[in-house]
Amino acid sequence: MKESRKKRILIIEDEIHIAEGLQLNLSLQGYEVQIAADGSSGLQLWKEWQPHLIVLDIMLPLIDGLSVLQSIRLEDERLPVLILSAKGSSKDRIKGFSYGTDDYLSKPFHLEEFLLRVERLMTRVSWYEGSSGLSEKTKESPCCYSFGNNRIDFQNAKAECHCGTIRLTEICRK
Amino acid sequence: MKQIKWFYHPIFVFIFSIIALASSLVLYIYWYMEVSSGLDAMIRKFNIEYEQALRSETWVVILVLSILVAIILFGIFTIFVYHLKTMQLYRLQHNFINNFTHELKTPVTSLKLYLETFLRHELAREDQIRYIRYMLNDTERLSENINRILNLGHIESKSYAEEFTETDLYPFIRIFYENNRHLFENAEIKTDNPSGNTFFYPVNTALFEMLLMNLMTNTVKYNISEKVRMHIRFEKQKNKLCIFFSDNGIGFNREERKKIFRKFYQAGRSENMTAKGSGLGLFLAQNIARIHKGKMTADSKGPGKGAVFTLTLPLQKRAKSKGTPENRKNEGKPEKKNSDHRR
Structure with a gap:
């Protein structure tokens, strides 16, 4: 995977016009952006590309947005997710937050509001990175432990053993 | 409680x-x-x-x-x-309202997004043209959705114009596709009339175009293949004309064969929010087929295996009721074999 200084944003949106419009604006703001057109390719790209933020639609083909969010939350509690959906009732918003979204914006939205919300979530990502030991703390305590043929890497949330590589959950990391 | x-x-x-x-x-x-x-x-x-x-x-x-x-x-x-x-x-109406709201909000969101982008940034001319095309597509999608609702009202109250004109259906469908090919840019649509016969039939042009538009947009909408394909084939079976619309779309279960023509019925599951569309396209198509004394049927080998929609029109009844003598002379006469392959 290429290391880049730019913050990565994954857009999981099946309406290609909207996805491209968001990509254009976020790129102009200095983010690196990728698009997934359905739930399953969104999950695949999330694992491969490890974005800093996900912009997620709810009504998606194959796997719907809330199921995508549920899968993400099983493995990563911290990753900021912004739901962008045409479903804008308070019932839908409550459902979204109960599944673990960090922010919810209903369509149609103001571009400036969207960009400011993304910026705010990214600020929190920087805070996490600063406080979670990825900068200061990791220097003091080791992030990798090896015993026998096993290796646990807390920084990259991975464990390697005879059965392959396992992704660590947020609880394991704590 | x-x-x-x-x-x-x-x-x-x-x-x-x-x-x-x-x-x-x-x-x-x-x-x-x-x-x-x-x-x-x-x-x-x-x-x-x-x-x-x-x-x-x-x-x-x-x-x-x-x-x-x-x-x-x-x-x-x-x-x-x-x-x-x-x-x-x-329940169906509730689903319809939810999903139709989505169908209306999506093009509005896209339009607003690009207009605000144009206000914020100076884009290169080629990018501007590209995004303006997107916006035009969105406005067409919006008007299509509005028309669908209006047409539903017209068809249900039978307040459409009773103007049926004798039309050779094969060239009619080809011309219709030519005029609307910008809407199916990423689709490969093939029309085929192996017998080479002419098939004159009295059609209400506006309604018949609506039927074709609904079937074609469904092919694109309910398709996750890399390349969307549709094959329109004409076949004369005894005294009937069968027009087969085969696609490589998402298909459906056998139990859904009749359900998909129901009003507000949508492919996909509404409870997990993968269902989209208004649930009116095929309902309208079937009603338009009935107005033309025909019927619409659907078949699929299962989810992910594409579908075949068949429009069956009675040829004999038509000849007795309407049709100009000139057209009757031509009916059933083989012309050159027609086959057209467009991208």
């Missing part, structure tokens, strides 16, 4: 009402028999004229009671069936 919710459930109320009614009938008969036998004993004891005390016959009372109960039972059953249908319609 939730624990006693089952008490108000229509099925429970229905069964309970029937049991109560049946019990009341049994009890009426039982009590009537008891009273009659008591009265009978009294008549014999006091030596009263039998006909003075008991004029009516027992079986008449039982028969009348049974008929009345049967009528009440029929009434309850009818109300129950109507209630179930109303509930089903309510």
Whole structure:
């Protein structure tokens, strides 16, 4: 995977016009952006590309947005997710937050509001990175432990053993 | 409160009402028999004229009671069936409102997004043209959605123009595709008329175009293949013209073959929010086929295996009813073999 200084944003949106419009604006703001057109390719790209933020639609083909969010939350509690959906009732918003979204914006939205919300979530990502030991703390305590043929890497949330590589959950990391 | 919710459930109320009614009938008969036998004993004891005390016959009372109960039972059953249908319609309508809102909001969101982008940034001319095309597509999508609702009203109230003109259907479909190919840019649509015959049929142009548009947009909308493909094939079967619209779309289960033509029915599951569209496209297509004395059927080998929609039109009836003599002369005459492959 290429290391880049730019913050990565994954857009999981099946309406290609909207996805491209968001990509254009976020790129102009200095983010690196990728698009997934359905739930399953969104999950695949999330694992491969490890974005800093996900912009997620709810009504998606194959796997719907809330199921995508549920899968993400099983493995990563911290990753900021912004739901962008045409479903804008308070019932839908409550459902979204109960599944673990960090922010919810209903369509149609103001571009400036969207960009400011993304910026705010990214600020929190920087805070996490600063406080979670990825900068200061990791220097003091080791992030990798090896015993026998096993290796646990807390920084990259991975464990390697005879059965392959396992992704660590947020609880394991704590 | 939730624990006693089952008490108000229509099925429970229905069964309970029937049991109560049946019990009341049994009890009426039982009590009537008891009273009659008591009265009978009294008549014999006091030596009263039998006909003075008991004029009516027992079986008449039982028969009348049974008929009345049967009528009440029929009434309850009818109300129950109507209630179930109303509930089903309510659920479908609720789904429709949810999904149609999505269909309206999506192009509006896209339009707003690009307009705001243009206000914020100076874009290169080629990018501007690209995004303006997106916006034009969105406006078309919006007007298409609005028209669909308006047309539904027209078709249901039968207030469409009764103008049917004799049209050769094969070139008609090809011209329709040519005029709208910008809407199917990423699709490969092939038209084929292996017999080479001309198929003149009286069609309401506006409605028939709507039918074609619904079938073609469905192919694109319900398709996750890398390359969307559609094959439109003309075939004469006895006195019928069959137009097959085969695609490589998401397909459907066998049980859904008829359901997909229902009003507000949507492919995909609404509960997990993968269902999209208005649920009106195929309903309208079927109604338009009926207006043209034809019918629409659908078939699929299963989810992910594409679908075939067949429009069947009766050729003989048409020839008797309408059609210009000139056109009749040409009907069924083979021309050159037609096959067109477009991208």
